[in-house]
Amino acid sequence: MSARYRVVAVSGSLHEPSKTTALLRAIAAAVAERIDVDVHIIELTEIGPGLAGALRRDDLPPAVEEQLRAIEEADLLIVGSPVYRASFTGLFKHLFDFIGQYALVGKPVLLAATGGGERHALIIEHQLRPLFAFFQALTLPLGVYASNTDFAGYEIISEQILSRVTLAAERALPLVGYAPVTDPRALAAF
Template identity: 65%
Template sequence: MSYTLNVVAVSGSLHSPSKTTALVREILDVLGNELAIDVHLIELSEIGREFSGALNRDELSDAAEQELRKIENADLLIVASPVYRASFTGLFKHVFDFVGQYALIDKPVLLAATGGSDRHALILEHQFRPLFSFFQALTLPLGVYAKDSDFTNYRVTSDELRERIRQSITRGLPQVRASLPSELFADSTAIVW
C-alpha cells in the first residue's frame, strides 16, 4: 500500500485568471509526476471574502475555518503570491494570521511568487521565509519565482521556469520525506519516490 502525500496549495492572487495560480498548478503537475499526491488548492480570488471581514478566528465562516484546517493538516504546503507593493498580498498575510501559531511546526513549505520582472525575486527570501520561520515551518531550500515573460495567456511557457520548478522539487523532496512519520517507512513500499 502506498502513501499519498496530502498537499495543500494556497494562491494569494486576488484575480482570476492568475499567473500565480498558473504557477501553482504547474508546480503541482511536476510534483504529481514525482509522487502520489492528494491536492487541495485554495484560491484567494474565490474564497478570500470569507476571511476579509474577520478580526479573529472565531468570527470566520465555516468555509474559511475548513480551509484553515486543511492548511494546518497538510503534509506539504505550497504557498504563492504575486508581488504587491514589495510583499505578498495583504489578504494572503491575513489568511495566515489565522493559522495556529504552532500548527505548522516542521511542516515543509514550498515558496513561490510571481512578479513583473526579476527585480522582485527576493520576495521569497525577504518576505516569505521570515513569515514561515515564525511558524517554525521547514521552508524548502529552493523557492520558485516567475516573471511575466514566463507566461503566455496565463500558462507557463518558459522551459527555464519549468526547470527551476523541477529543481526546487528535487531538492525539497528529502525534507518532505524527513517530515513524515517514521512508521510510514517500516514498509519499504509505503512511499514511492
C-alpha cells in the same frame, strides 16, 4: 483509496485567472508526477470574502475554517503570492494570521512568487521566508519566482522556469512526510 500525502497550494493572488495560481498548479503537478499525493488548491479569490471581515478565527465561516485546517494538516505546503506593493498581498497575510502559531512547525513549505519583472524576485527571501520562519516551518532552500515574460497568457513558457519547477519538486520530496507530529500545547511551553 485516498492518496498518501496531502499537498496544499495556497495562491495569494486576488485575480482569476492568475499567473501565481498557474505557477502553483505547475509545481503541484510536478510533485504529483513523482509521488502519490492529493493536491488541494486554495485560492484567495474564492475564500477572500469570508476572510475580509473576520478578526478572530471563530468569526470565520465554516468553508474558510475548512481551508485553514487543510493548510495545518498538509504534508507539504506550496505557497505563493504576486508581488503587490513590494510584498505579498494583504489578504494572503490575513489568511496566515489565522493559522495556529505551532501548526506548521517542521512542515516543509515550498515558496513561490510572481511579479512584473526580475527585480521583484527577492520577495521570496525578504517577505515569504521570514513569515514562515515565524511558524518554525521548514522552508525549502529553493524557491520559484516567475515574471510576466515567463508566461504566455497564463501558461508558463520559459524552459528555465519549468526546469526550476521540476528541481523544486524533486528537492521537496525527501522532506514530505518527514516533519514530526508534535502536540502544539507542548511547543507553547517554550
